[in-house]
Each structure stands twice: as C-alpha cells, then as structure tokens.
Amino acid sequence: MTISLSKEATAQAIASIERYFRENMEEPIGNVAAMGLLGFLLEEIGPAIYNRAVFDVQERLQARISELDLEVHEEEFQYWRKYERPARGRK
Known part of the structure; x- marks a missing residue:
C-alpha cells in the first residue's frame, strides 16, 4: 500500500521540512x-x-465491542412482569 498525501498536505509538509532545516x-x-x-x-x-x-484503532474498537453487550442488553421475557403484583409481606 502506497501512502500518499493530498496536494495541500504535501505542500504543507514540504514547507515544514524546509522550515525545520x-x-x-x-x-x-x-x-x-x-x-x-x-x-x-x-x-x-x-x-x-x-x-x-x-x-490502535483495532484495540479501541475491540474495547468498545466488549462493552457493547452492557450498553444495549435487554432483559428477555419481560412482558408478563409488568402485570405481576408485588408480593405482599406475610403476617
């Protein structure tokens, strides 16, 4: 893979090299x-x-992917729970 810069970035890099020298x-x-x-x-x-x-990008993506289940996890089979009554205390 050849790494190249845009014309503008190339011009800035050349100017920077000249200044450095x-x-x-x-x-x-x-x-x-x-x-x-x-x-x-x-x-x-x-x-x-x-x-x-x-x-570095791979490491950051892997860290984000490993946290993904915590961020988007949904409890399963929750439909009937909204209809359940709270348990009463025993006397």
Whole structure:
C-alpha cells in the first residue's frame, strides 16, 4: 500500500521540512530536496506509523465491542412482569 498525501498536505509538509532545516540545521534544504525527503519518509517510515495507527484503532474498537453487550442488553421475557403484583409481606 502506497501512502500518499493530498496536494495541500504535501505542500504543507514540504514547507515544514524546509522550515525545520532553516531553523535546526546548518544548511537549508531546497524545495526539490524537501520533496525527495518527504517521499522517502512516506515510503520508508509511513507504513510503520500507519500500521501502528491501525493497531490502535483495532484495540479501541475491540474495547468498545466488549462493552457493547452492557450498553444495549435487554432483559428477555419481560412482558408478563409488568402485570405481576408485588408480593405482599406475610403476617
């Protein structure tokens, strides 16, 4: 599976990479180099991040599914109970 970004997200990521290099490295990085670095990161590291996100979602869904019976449980055979009279105390 190829991980890709929208055009807008790609432009923001490239601008962010360029800024990071300007502020934290001795030499700035050009637009083409930043695009190449972004492509490398998406292909090399992106799948690890994606897989972790899928795992986290699976864990959360499993937790919600395990609670589902508590949230939507209905007592069975309740029709006649509404007609039953409360038991009187014995004297």
